[in-house]
Amino acid sequence: MASKLLLEIVTPDRKVLSQEVDYVGAPGIEGEFGIMANHIPFLSALGIGNLHYNDGNRTHYVFVSGGFAEVGNNKVTILAEVAEKAVEIDIARAQKAQDKAKARMEKAKDRIEAARAQAALHRAISRLSCKDAA
Amino acid sequence: MASLKDVQNQIVSIKKTKQITKAMNMVASAKLRGAQSRIDRFRPYADKFYEMLADLAAGVDSNVHPLLEVHEEIKSVGILLATSDRGLCGSFNTNMINSALKLAAEKKAAGLTVKFYCVGKKGREAVKKSEYELVEAYADEMGSFDFNLAVTVGNKVIDAYLAEDLDEVYLVFGKFVSVGSQPPTTLKLMPMSADVAAEVDVDTEAKGEYIYEPSVEGLLAELLPRFVKVQVYRGLLDTSTSEHAARMAAMDNATRACDDMSDALTLLYNKTRQAAITADLMDIVGGAEALK
Numbered sequence: 001m002a003s004k005l006l007l008e009i010v011t012p013d014r015k016v017l018s019q020e021v022d023y024v025g026a027p028g029i030e031g032e033f034g035i036m037a038n039h040i041p042f043l044s045a046l047g048i049g050n051l052h053y054n055d056g057n058r059t060h061y062v063f064v065s066g067g068f069a070e071v072g073n074n075k076v077t078i079l080a081e082v083a084e085k086a087v088e089i090d091i092a093r094a095q096k097a098q099d100k101a102k103a104r105m106e107k108a109k110d111r112i113e114a115a116r117a118q119a120a121l122h123r124a125i126s127r128l129s130c131k132d133a134a
Numbered sequence: 135m136a137s138l139k140d141v142q143n144q145i146v147s148i149k150k151t152k153q154i155t156k157a158m159n160m161v162a163s164a165k166l167r168g169a170q171s172r173i174d175r176f177r178p179y180a181d182k183f184y185e186m187l188a189d190l191a192a193g194v195d196s197n198v199h200p201l202l203e204v205h206e207e208i209k210s211v212g213i214l215l216a217t218s219d220r221g222l223c224g225s226f227n228t229n230m231i232n233s234a235l236k237l238a239a240e241k242k243a244a245g246l247t248v249k250f251y252c253v254g255k256k257g258r259e260a261v262k263k264s265e266y267e268l269v270e271a272y273a274d275e276m277g278s279f280d281f282n283l284a285v286t287v288g289n290k291v292i293d294a295y296l297a298e299d300l301d302e303v304y305l306v307f308g309k310f311v312s313v314g315s316q317p318p319t320t321l322k323l324m325p326m327s328a329d330v331a332a333e334v335d336v337d338t339e340a341k342g343e344y345i346y347e348p349s350v351e352g353l354l355a356e357l358l359p360r361f362v363k364v365q366v367y368r369g370l371l372d373t374s375t376s377e378h379a380a381r382m383a384a385m386d387n388a389t390r391a392c393d394d395m396s397d398a399l400t401l402l403y404n405k406t407r408q409a410a411i412t413a414d415l416m417d418i419v420g421g422a423e424a425l426k
Contacts, residue, residue, distance in 0.1 A: 010179045012281040012367055013172070029356075030347055043186070044347040045356045068357070070186055072344070079182055081281060081360075 003037040007053055009062060009078040016083045017062065023054040024076050026069050041072040048122050050130045051078065061086040063130040065123055082123075089131045098124035138410060141403040145396055152392035158222065159385035166313070166378035173310070173371050183364055187357055190350060198351050201292070201358045204325045205301040210247040212269075212291055212300040213238060214323070216307040216369050217257035218377035219276045224387075226308060226316060226380035227256040230373075233318035234306040238266055249300065253287060253370060269294075276374050284367035292359050295324045307369035308376035314383065316376035321369065323362055 007024055009016040024035045027049030035042070046067040052059055067080030101121035108114035215234045217227045234257070238248040250268045252258040258271040270290055275283055294300045302324065309319040346353055 010182060012176050012179050012284075012364070014175050015178055028347055029352075033347075041344045042347070043190070043344045043353065045353055066360070068186060068353075070182075077182055079179060079186070081285070 003074070005035070005037045005039075005074045005076060007076045007078070009051075009064070009080065009083050011080055011083050016085065019053075019055065021053040021055045024051065025053070026051045026076075026078070027064070028069070035069075035071055035076055037074055039071050039074075042069075043071070044069050046078070046080065048119070049126050050133065051083075052133070061130045061133050063089060063127050065126075084127070084130075086130050086133070089127050091128065091131055094124050094127040094131070098128065138403070138406050141399055141406055145399045145403060148392050148396045148399065152389055152396070155385045155388040155392060159382055159389060162223075162378045162381040162385060166375065166382060169371065169375035169378055170310075173375060176368070176371060180364055180368060183357075183361065187361055189344070190346075190354055190357065199354050199358050200296055201324055201362070202326050205298060208246065208301040210249060210300055211238075211241045212249050212251060212294060212303040214251045214287065214291060214303065214305045214366070214369075215253070215257040215261065216305070216373040217252070217254035217260075218373065219255040219274055221256065222384060223377055223381035224384035226377060226384075227254075227260075230306060230308055230318040231257060231260040233320065235260070235264060237304060237306065237320060238264075242266075246301075249294075251287065251291060253283070254373070276370075276377070279370060279374075281363070281367055284363045284370060288359070288363035288366045291323065292362055300324075305366065305369050307373045308380075310372045310375040310379065313379045316380055321365065323365060326358060326361070 004020040004022055005024070006018070007021045008018045022036070026033060026035070026044075027047050029045040029047045032049075033044065046064055046069055048065045049063075051062045051064050053062075054060075063082070063084045063086070064078060064080040065082040067078055067083070070077045070079075098121060101117050101124055104117035105114060105121060108117050213234055215230065217230055221227065234250075238250075241248050248266045250257075250261045250266050252261055252268065252271040252273075254276050255273040258268065258273055261268045261271075270287075272283065272287065291300065291303050295303055302322070305321045305323050307319055307321070308316045310316055
């Protein structure tokens with residue numbers, strides 16, 4: 001029997017998820033990584049992107065931004081500033097954010113502004129792709 | 135002596151005031167419950183965060199990250215003051231403003247420049263009237279704020295600290311201890327002490343060695359700025375909860391005062407009425423006597 005691991009996702013405003021899963025794939029800051037049961041203790045910063053987990057044969061997607069993952073003792077804890085399950089994502093809003101970010105990038109005067117716009121665009125695109133994947 | 139009609143008018147107006155204070159009391163208690171549940175929802179995040187930071191920060195040098203570093207020359211101090219936007223909550227705002235101004239006065243006496251950052255209208259008004267510089271104010275946010283506000287405010291002070299515009303940053307907020315007690319509390323945000331872990335009681339059970347990705351330093355660079363925001367957010371949540379608790383208590387007092395006043399006035403009203411009746415009777419009896 002394949003053993004499971006507990007996935008917990010918490011944000012400052014709520015606990016998004018707490019569930020037993022088979023596999024977690026997360027967007028680490030240095031590239032995507034996968035976690036299965038009995039992984040050794042591991043701590044990583046997360047980038048902006050889609051986290052996915054397998055529960056049985058189904059794959060679920062969660063959009064995360066600005067977070068950390070801690071793995072230990074068959075438990076994965078994700079601390080994120082923003083975490084939204086695919087079903088919760090508002091496509092219209094993400095689309096709007098994407099257009100706005102694009103416009104801002106064209107108008108950006110300095111590097112910081114451009115970087116902020118790029119991050120916003122990245123978030124919007126990730127949200128949309130998260131919705132598509134689900 | 136007040137006329138009958140005057141007393142009656144006073145009673146009516148007191149009763150109307152009482153209706154308002156009672157309604158405000160109930161609104162505040164509903165909002166208090168909401169705010170408390172937000173604190174409860176935030177706690178798992180904060181606890182986990184402290185735990186993670188404690189694991190990481192144990193035994194690192196203070197020079198691994200600029201937020202941990204103490205500036206060589208301390209010239210200016212930033213005070214982040216969290217108050218409510220609205221009054222009618224007893225001495226809650228006054229207490230916090232006083233404690234912030236006292237801190238400012240101490241720092242000024244030590245020859246430092248004091249710069250204020252305010253969240254909440256009441257604090258902003260008070261600082262505007264004071265001699266200190268108000269750098270940034272966020273008003274009308276306390277009603278409905280989320281983590282983004284803490285991020286905005288946090289980034290402002292972090293940027294100033296990193297640019298060496300500020301050499302120390304304090305947060306003054308109303309700590310929510312219980313419904314009856316919300317003492318103004320001062321917390322040093324920056325520079326952070328490396329033994330952050332010691333301040334929060336986390337059971338640092340041995341979990342074995344972690345693999346870190348990126349390096350410990352890289353992770354700290356991500357974690358520390360966020361830690362400032364977590365603390366700011368906690369301060370804001372506490373302040374907002376305390377505000378509602380303070381308002382509830384203040385309105386409770388006001389309602390009770392209204393009761394007392396309306397009792398006293400009713401007594402006066404009855405006395406005045408009886409006096410009037412007695413006087414009328416005397417007139418009638420006197421008149422009848424004169425007709426004999």
